[in-house]
Amino acid sequence: MSISLKVEDLTFTYSKDSEPIFDNLDFTLPINSFNLLIGPSGSGKSTIFKLMSGLYPQYNGTKKSGRILLNGQEITDIVPFERARHVAMLFQNPSRQFAMKTVFEQLVFALENIQYPAHLITKKATTVLNNLNLWQFKDRVLQTLSGGEQQRVALATILALDSPIIFLDEPFANIDSASRLVILAELKQMQIAQHKTIFISDHDISNYAGLVNHLYEIKLSSKNLLELPLSKLSKLPNQTKIVKKNLPDNAAFSWHNLSFHIGERLLLSPNSLSIPKGYVGLLSGDNGIGKSTLFAALAHQKKYSGNIFYNGKPSEKIRLNNWAKIVANIFQNSSDQFIKLRVNEELELSQSNSLHSEYWTAKRVQDAVNKLNLTHVLEHVNYQLSGGQQKKLQALIILIMSQPVMLFDEPFAGLDISSLAILLTLIKQTTKDLDSSTLIISHQRRGVIEHIDYEFLMRAQTITRLGEP
Amino acid sequence: MNRKRINPAVLVIIMLGIGLQITFAHSVFTNIGVIIITCLYLSYCKTSSKLLILTSLYAFPLALGSWWSFIAFGTGDVWHIAWIYASRVYAYLYLGAIVTLTVPIKDILLSLALHLNLSSTFVYGLLASFNLLGRIKSQYKTIRYSAMMRGTTYHFWNPNLYLRIIIVALNWSQDLAEAMTSQGFTEGAQRTLTYKDNLPKWQWGLAALLILLYFIFSFLVRPW
Numbered sequence: 001m002s003i004s005l006k007v008e009d010l011t012f013t014y015s016k017d018s019e020p021i022f023d024n025l026d027f028t029l030p031i032n033s034f035n036l037l038i039g040p041s042g043s044g045k046s047t048i049f050k051l052m053s054g055l056y057p058q059y060n061g062t063k064k065s066g067r068i069l070l071n072g073q074e075i076t077d078i079v080p081f082e083r084a085r086h087v088a089m090l091f092q093n094p095s096r097q098f099a100m101k102t103v104f105e106q107l108v109f110a111l112e113n114i115q116y117p118a119h120l121i122t123k124k125a126t127t128v129l130n131n132l133n134l135w136q137f138k139d140r141v142l143q144t145l146s147g148g149e150q151q152r153v154a155l156a157t158i159l160a161l162d163s164p165i166i167f168l169d170e171p172f173a174n175i176d177s178a179s180r181l182v183i184l185a186e187l188k189q190m191q192i193a194q195h196k197t198i199f200i201s202d203h204d205i206s207n208y209a210g211l212v213n214h215l216y217e218i219k220l221s222s223k224n225l226l227e228l229p230l231s232k233l234s235k236l237p238n239q240t241k242i243v244k245k246n247l248p249d250n251a252a253f254s255w256h257n258l259s260f261h262i263g264e265r266l267l268l269s270p271n272s273l274s275i276p277k278g279y280v281g282l283l284s285g286d287n288g289i290g291k292s293t294l295f296a297a298l299a300h301q302k303k304y305s306g307n308i309f310y311n312g313k314p315s316e317k318i319r320l321n322n323w324a325k326i327v328a329n330i331f332q333n334s335s336d337q338f339i340k341l342r343v344n345e346e347l348e349l350s351q352s353n354s355l356h357s358e359y360w361t362a363k364r365v366q367d368a369v370n371k372l373n374l375t376h377v378l379e380h381v382n383y384q385l386s387g388g389q390q391k392k393l394q395a396l397i398i399l400i401m402s403q404p405v406m407l408f409d410e411p412f413a414g415l416d417i418s419s420l421a422i423l424l425t426l427i428k429q430t431t432k433d434l435d436s437s438t439l440i441i442s443h444q445r446r447g448v449i450e451h452i453d454y455e456f457l458m459r460a461q462t463i464t465r466l467g468e469p
Numbered sequence: 470m471n472r473k474r475i476n477p478a479v480l481v482i483i484m485l486g487i488g489l490q491i492t493f494a495h496s497v498f499t500n501i502g503v504i505i506i507t508c509l510y511l512s513y514c515k516t517s518s519k520l521l522i523l524t525s526l527y528a529f530p531l532a533l534g535s536w537w538s539f540i541a542f543g544t545g546d547v548w549h550i551a552w553i554y555a556s557r558v559y560a561y562l563y564l565g566a567i568v569t570l571t572v573p574i575k576d577i578l579l580s581l582a583l584h585l586n587l588s589s590t591f592v593y594g595l596l597a598s599f600n601l602l603g604r605i606k607s608q609y610k611t612i613r614y615s616a617m618m619r620g621t622t623y624h625f626w627n628p629n630l631y632l633r634i635i636i637v638a639l640n641w642s643q644d645l646a647e648a649m650t651s652q653g654f655t656e657g658a659q660r661t662l663t664y665k666d667n668l669p670k671w672q673w674g675l676a677a678l679l680i681l682l683y684f685i686f687s688f689l690v691r692p693w
Binding site for chain 1: 575593596597600603604608610611612614615616617618619620621622623629633636637640641643644645646647648649650651652653654655658659660661662663
């Protein structure tokens with residue numbers, strides 16, 4: 001069966017009176033190939049995928065002109081269960097794509113939707129879970145899985161559907177680099193063996209050389225999709241290592257014999273460490289190892305044993321609303337950070353309650369907003385921002401609050417390399433100027449490592465500082 | 470678990486068929502009859518007695534409240550009416566419990582879809598929202614904590630807190646609807662149904678019999 005997916009002369013806009021996000025876009029998806037889409041955050045990577053999956057304009061925006069044709073038929077005219085047999089999509093936010101409670105139920109749900117024969121469903125779901133090494137998660141409740149694990153289950157759901165065309169929107173944002181390499185290799189193998197067409201959007205272009213057949217970029221200037229030469233993927237600068245520094249022994253924040261569980265599972269056995277002031281550290285480790293849980297414990301959002309100290313005082317005696325002004329947890333899921341409706345309201349709230357209002361003058365805030373390229377969205381509702389814009393706003397509102405300890409959980413997920421550099425510079429500058437202690441979880445190492453002062457590795461229920469005896 | 474149970478769809482029919490009549494019936498004895506029979510079925514199903522006692526305690530202020538208000542402010546045969554209303558609360562409670570405490574919510578909905586043609590949009594919409602409940606609880610905590618980090622406190626009576634939860638839930642539902650559509654879920658379309666349960670014909674007869682018996686006793690025999 002031959003399949004085709006074509007975009008013809010498409011003009012698409014989110015609201016009728018705003019500038020279109022795509023203007024007279026023509027694009028033919030190369031079938032039986034492995035493709036990569038890049039572009040700055042907010043340029044429309046998710047939008048083009050949702051358009052080509054037939055979800056937009058049903059769920060958002062307006063198509064002003066043009067057609068999107070799946071096998072010569074307008075894609076929005078095809079019923080979803082028929083469409084899902086041809087096109088499947090993996091969404092950026094892993095936790096919000098599950099209708100069912102457990103992993104197995106979720107796969108069964110998807111297979112039932114496409115009217116897969118009842119007697120084959122269990123077999124199919126079992127095979128897919130085994131292939132992705134997820135069998136042991138079969139009966140786990142989805143909402144209790146880590147971000148990376150959820151993304152793998154979402155991937156399993158899509159593979160179960162067996163659609164020949166697969167869109168993956170930032171699939172590796174919460175996945176560690178080792179698993180990323182494994183999944184990429186599996187995807188490539190599957191693409192060749194089963195004649196699939198894969199289109200991935202990724203902010204991180206490393207490790208794609210040799211895998212990818214076509215590389216595309218969304219050009220903001222022309223609001224169009226441009227094919228780039230593949231050579232761009234192989235000319236990447238080498239990864240630098242963290243330069244070992246002798247950091248001063250000035251820590252104000254430390255933990256002693258800290259340990260915690262999730263359910264029955266021990267994530268951290270008694271561990272003691274401190275983090276220096278005025279420096280930015282990286283916390284690395286595999287998916288589901290407990291990095292986000294460590295942050296939650298340090299922020300008093302998760303039960304633990306042991307002690308956490310600030311300025312020599314055990315934190316357990318400090319009330320939560322005061323502790324929240326000492327330790328800030330910048331969540332993996334950006335929208336959890338927001339408590340107002342609009343971007344400018346979020347910024348104003350942080351400014352008026354900032355712990356360092358002398359530092360965060362109106363001009364400095366304005367500069368930061370400009371640099372992060374958020375000026376044109378100040379009036380927007382924060383939920384309508386793109387994934388990358390949400391990440392930038394979220395980090396900025398906490399930087400303005402300026403807690404002495406700032407814990408960033410995947411602040412760069414979905415950010416393009418230049419946005420990342422700007423944000424990281426801002427984090428580093430603030431940390432240095434205000435003598436704060438900053439720790440970052442980031443699976444993305446490219447563009448990050450060179451700015452990091454020290455690294456903690458979480459592994460086998462313990463955390464160690466790398467490069468220490 | 471291997472004991473024979475009444476099918477969830479039949480239980481729902483019994484609950485509706487009798488529940489609706491309770492509203493119009495004026496008999497303490499038939500209410501007590503309902504309470505006894507439902508409690509017998511609940512103990513046959515080995516429902517957690519702790520849970521039953523707790524729910525009974527929760528309902529007590531309601532029963533006492535309506536009982537007392539008729540005694541204090543009613544006219545006519547206040548004792549009779551007071552006991553009717555008090556026993557009615559418990560009849561409703563245990564009637565609901567034979568459905569909700571003996572069968573998981575997923576089985577109730579799927580059984581209704583299988584035997585009574587409940588639309589799958591309704592079934593999966595409800596299931597998805599039930600699965601979100603736990604997250605809404607944790608979201609409540611997260612929002613309060615996020616506010617603290619920004620130097621403000623959202624007390625539990627603060628409307629901003631709930632506005633926030635509603636906005637979050639609306640966004641989840643949008644994302645979820647998109648995801649379900651892309652996973653092939655189609656409103657009103659055929660789906661494969663792997664859910665199976667046992668529904669012998671005599672269970673429909675049982676439902677009809679119980680509903681009819683209740684009708685005869687409440688409206689024709691009319692004991693006190």
